[in-house]
Amino acid sequence: MVEEIIIAGFGGQGVMIMGQLLSYAGMHEGKNVSWIPSYGPEMRGGTANCSVVISDEQIGSPIVAEPTTAIVMNRPSLDRFEPAVRPGGLLIYNSSLIDRAPERTDIRVIAVPANELALELGSDKVANMVVLGAYLKATGAVSEQAVRDCLSEVLPARRRELIPLNVKALARGAGLVS
Amino acid sequence: MAGRKLFKGNEAVAEAAVRAGCRYFFGYPITPQNEIPEYMSRRLPEVGGAFVQAESEVAAINMVYGAAGTGARVMTSSSSPGISLKQEGISYIAGADLPCLIVNMVRGGPGLGGIAPAQSDYFQATRGGGHGDYHLIVYAPASVQEMVDLTLGAYDVAERYRMPVMILGDGVLGQMMEPVSFPDQMAPDRPAPEWATRGARDGRTPRLINSIYLKPEELYKHNLDMAERFEKASANEVRYEEVLADDAELLLVAYGTTSRVCRAAIEKLRERGIKAGLFRPITVSPFPYDALSKRAKSAKAVLTVEMSMGQLVDDVKIAVAGAAPVHFFGTTGGVIPKASDIAEYAAGIVGEEVR
Structure with missing residues (x-):
């Protein structure tokens, strides 16, 4: 199993932390993992992305050019990464914020109204976790339990009280995927 | 593997240097290696060391020169334009036969260039970089774990051949997170080397560290000696x-x-x-x-x-x-x-x- 994932969105949407959670969870499951952020002058409001590789084998290149999965949280990221997804791959997009449907027909597409669902749970800050939950259910790349176990490692101390909400958000996203 | 942690390359190289005995870091910020000084500013005081953010790269490398002269394990890090600024000091340190650790997380050049990863400092790293006949020992790791492993041995190698060691990374290696494991033990304290300048108050003969040899024959001999040490490194350290x-x-x-x-x-x-x-x-x-x-x-x-x-x-x-x-x-x-x-x-x- 090799999952090569690109996660992209506005700075502040939590795309880096989604990637780090996947990486920690993969590592705890005994897999090889790598995580690379885009590190341009991105700040809140700009577009940021990270690449994650999760593999049972030694990871050759940690650089992801043709992802098996692209997770896009905003419109510029959809425009940029939809064409890059490997044929037969997966595209998950945040339909709360993206005003067009993807055009590719040779990949699996999952729409997640992430901000709406997160707001229903109490805070749209966990929109990223809703999307991550959908990804985990769709691919089984790592278990939802492993991600839950890593929340306390990845979230800064001041955000620990939000762990139960994050756990709910993961489950809500998973529930979207059959 | 016990104790595997997810580390950014920049933080991993810093932690590995500390475990290898680094106690003094002098630097000046530049992307994409800022996590190194950031980490050191937090970490070194915990082990009785010191972190200095210098007023410039030139100041930082000359602080490395001074501190390395005391026999301490010393480090600086930067990225391409900053490493260019440090070249005069690196030449002096090499000329004074001092060990130290230099990390270059290479970015695109020339000039200010960009902040994205590059390998365009290869000539500078492998041909000396500054003026004069000298070489550095330069490691080019390909993973975060390898960067840790090479850094753990870097001071021993630098001290064995009495020349600076450079870790030649790039923006990807600095920013990437991969699982790493570190040795549990810190490098043991070691006695000051016999050439270290730490004050001659005990009545011993004063020592002098510099890189000036005004008599051509003496400088010639010094260059031959440096070349011989690099030749030994070529025989023993190639990987x-x-x-x-x-x-x-x-x-x-x-x-x-x-x-x-x-x-x-x-x-x-x-x-x-x-x-x-x-x-x-x-x-x-x-x-x-x-x-x-x-x-x-x-x-x-x-x-x-x-x-x-x-x-x-x-x-x-x-x-x-x-x-x-x-x-x-x-x-x-x-x-x-x-x-x-x-x-x-x-x-x-x-x-x-x-x-």
Whole structure:
């Protein structure tokens, strides 16, 4: 199993932390993992992305050019990464914020109204976790339990009280995927 | 593996230096290596060391010079433009026979260039960089764990040959997170070296550390002595890795991040029935000339891949010495080559020369 994932969105949407959670969870499951952020002058409001590789084998290149999965949280990221997804791959997009449907027909597409669902749970800050939950259910790349176990490692101390909400958000996203 | 943690390359190299005995860090901020000084500013006070953010790169490297003279394990880090500023000091440190650790997380150049990963400082790193006849020992890790492992041994090597050691990374290696494990033990405290200048209050003969030799014969002798030590390092410290090289008709040569992309390209080529392999220098100075020379004899063609306009390829040509044609594929300015592009280019070579 090799999952090569690109996660992209506005700075502040939590795309880096989604990637780090996947990486920690993969590592705890005994897999090889790598995580690379885009590190341009991105700040809140700009577009940021990270690449994650999760593999049972030694990871050759940690650089992801043709992802098996692209997770896009905003419109510029959809425009940029939809064409890059490997044929037969997966595209998950945040339909709360993206005003067009993807055009590719040779990949699996999952729409997640992430901000709406997160707001229903109490805070749209966990929109990223809703999307991550959908990804985990769709691919089984790592278990939802492993991600839950890593929340306390990845979230800064001041955000620990939000762990139960994050756990709910993961489950809500998973529930979207059959 | 017990105790595996996810670490950014920059933080990992800093922690490894501390475990290797580094107690003093002098630096000045520059992307993409800022997590190194940030980490050191937090970590060094915990182990009784000191972190100084200097007023400039020039000041920082001269602080390294001074502190290294006391025999302490000392470090600085920067990225390309900052390393250029440090070259005068590096030349003085090399000329004064002092060990130290320098990390360069290379970014695109020349000039201010960009902040994205590059390998265009290869000449600067492997040919000395500053003025005068000297060499550094330069390691080019390809993963976060390898960067840790090489850094753990860096001070021992620097002290054995009394010359600075450089870790030549790039923006990817600095920013990437991978699982790493560190040794549980810190490097043991060691007595001050017999050349260290720590004050002669106990009545011993004063020692002097500098790099000035006004008599040509003496400077000549000093240069010969430095060259001899580098020759010893060339005999003992050269490291490289080969992947699927035994039956390779097309031998790719690459270091650092690019070597990782080449591994993926080789997989693609093998799937197409093309016998491709990889030769990866881990020390780029001293360069594994002999090993590459031997390996190239069994290949029909050699392809150098690097994130520059062609610098490593010079060393590859020296090693291969005409035994096989040496091709070049480069991207620069912060662009990382794609595995599929490398494979495509390589397949073209095979069409011409291997079949």
